[in-house]
Amino acid sequence: MPTARRGRRPGGEDTRALILEAARAEFAAAGYDGTSVRAVARAAGVDPRLVHHYFDGKSSLFAAVIAVPVNPAERVQVAVAGPPEGIGERLVRTLVSTWDEPVARDALVGVVRSAMGSQALTEQLRGFVVGELMMRVVRAHPVSADLSRDELTLRAGLLGAQMVGLVVGRYVVGMAGLRDASAEELVARVGPAVQAILETGSPHGIRGVAPDE
Amino acid sequence: MPTARRGRRPGGEDTRALILEAARAEFAAAGYDGTSVRAVARAAGVDPRLVHHYFDGKSSLFAAVIAVPVNPAERVQVAVAGPPEGIGERLVRTLVSTWDEPVARDALVGVVRSAMGSQALTEQLRGFVVGELMMRVVRAHPVSADLSRDELTLRAGLLGAQMVGLVVGRYVVGMAGLRDASAEELVARVGPAVQAILETGSPHGIRGVAPDE
Numbered sequence: 527m528p529t530a531r532r533g534r535r536p537g538g539e540d541t542r543a544l545i546l547e548a549a550r551a552e553f554a555a556a557g558y559d560g561t562s563v564r565a566v567a568r569a570a571g572v573d574p575r576l577v578h579h580y581f582d583g584k585s586s587l588f589a590a591v592i593a594v595p596v597n598p599a600e601r602v603q604v605a606v607a608g609p610p611e612g613i614g615e616r617l618v619r620t621l622v623s624t625w626d627e628p629v630a631r632d633a634l635v636g637v638v639r640s641a642m643g644s645q646a647l648t649e650q651l652r653g654f655v656v657g658e659l660m661m662r663v664v665r666a667h668p669v670s671a672d673l674s675r676d677e678l679t680l681r682a683g684l685l686g687a688q689m690v691g692l693v694v695g696r697y698v699v700g701m702a703g704l705r706d707a708s709a710e711e712l713v714a715r716v717g718p719a720v721q722a723i724l725e726t727g728s729p730h731g732i733r734g735v736a737p738d739e
Numbered sequence: 740m741p742t743a744r745r746g747r748r749p750g751g752e753d754t755r756a757l758i759l760e761a762a763r764a765e766f767a768a769a770g771y772d773g774t775s776v777r778a779v780a781r782a783a784g785v786d787p788r789l790v791h792h793y794f795d796g797k798s799s800l801f802a803a804v805i806a807v808p809v810n811p812a813e814r815v816q817v818a819v820a821g822p823p824e825g826i827g828e829r830l831v832r833t834l835v836s837t838w839d840e841p842v843a844r845d846a847l848v849g850v851v852r853s854a855m856g857s858q859a860l861t862e863q864l865r866g867f868v869v870g871e872l873m874m875r876v877v878r879a880h881p882v883s884a885d886l887s888r889d890e891l892t893l894r895a896g897l898l899g900a901q902m903v904g905l906v907v908g909r910y911v912v913g914m915a916g917l918r919d920a921s922a923e924e925l926v927a928r929v930g931p932a933v934q935a936i937l938e939t940g941s942p943h944g945i946r947g948v949a950p951d952e
Binding site for chain 1: 903
């Protein structure tokens with residue numbers, strides 16, 4: 527039976543939220559491999575069987591953790607809407623403001639650290655971040671209509687590298703220059719690099735576009 | 740007593756090299772947390788006590804592994820020598836050609852994966868990569884003489900993010916667009932972004948430099 531940590535018998539939604547909150551902190555602190563359902567249950571003050579009642583196991587718990595507290599695809603969609611020449615700055619601003627929220631940061635840093643220790647998770651996240659999120663950004667720029675499939679993929683990868691570098695540098699590793707910079711300083715410095723990826727032509731990337739178009 | 744894997748009794752240098760080779764493969768495959776001295780000894784075909792004879796423990800073994808097979812500081816020094824306007828492209832070319840060597844890649848991917856799972860290693864590597872390597876790059880550009888300490892640190896961080904993003908995207912995570920691009924394609928795409936970090940002025944970063952200098 528669950529031990530109610532806050533002096534009351536938790537209802538279903540409360541218990542699930544309590545477990546998720548504990549799991550988020552555990553994954554962030556110990557990574558995917560270093561976290562057990564038992565440790566999550568202990569941190570949440572519930573019986574491990576109760577964790578299994580709400581989640582199929584550790585990977586399902588992790589999937590639930592990375593699904594909260596933000597929906598990355600929604601935020602990216604909002605960032606890319608609007609004038610194409612500002613996509614780079616808006617994307618960096620969205621990324622930094624999302625990760626700067628402490629609750630989101632803990633969850634997301636946990637995701638990154640965990641993914642590095644698990645080939646399966648790496649592949650899961652790669653598909654989500656590059657194939658889904660970054661491809662949305664590439665396709666939001668009008669020039670994308672004239673690009674080959676290979677060029678779209680390369681641009682999504684280059685954007686992914688920008689995002690991963692910024693995230694790892696500022697939040698996971700904590701490089702002094704990036705950790706201490708203001709959000710707008712990063713928007714001003716990294717935004718143009720992101721925009722350049724969306725706009726720079728490749729000699730063999732653009733099909734059927736005359737040079738003056 | 741050591742078990743000689745190659746049918747002879749190994750001398751000191753041979754045995755040490757054998758252990759290092761095994762450790763490099765283990766760290767690359769399992770990360771820092773997932774690797775034990777026992778597993779390294781087993782892979783090397785020697786008694787664990789022999790590993791302890793040559794290395795103080797797992798962290799000392801790891802330090803020896805990340806010191807080989809390339810000296811990153813030497814390669815960066817060679818890359819930044821020469822005309823300042825080509826530093827960005829030369830740095831990316833050096834990074835990619837170094838990591839594209841299979842032996843170096845295994846060692847370095849192991850370093851990255853391991854660092855993600857260990858706060859102590861993260862801090863060690865951060866100091867080396869940003870404080871040492873990237874700061875060398877920033878200082879190699881003549882404009883650095885007129886920059887504040889904060890601006891130098893920010894630039895080193897921004898460069899670190901570029902390198903980390905490229906490395907994680909191409910080698911650790913294997914994002915399709917980056918994994919499949921040729922070295923020269925990456926030089927052409929990422930080089931200018933690196934160069935822009937070295938050359939772009941910050942409104943409050945440059946001290947005592949007139950706009951026309």
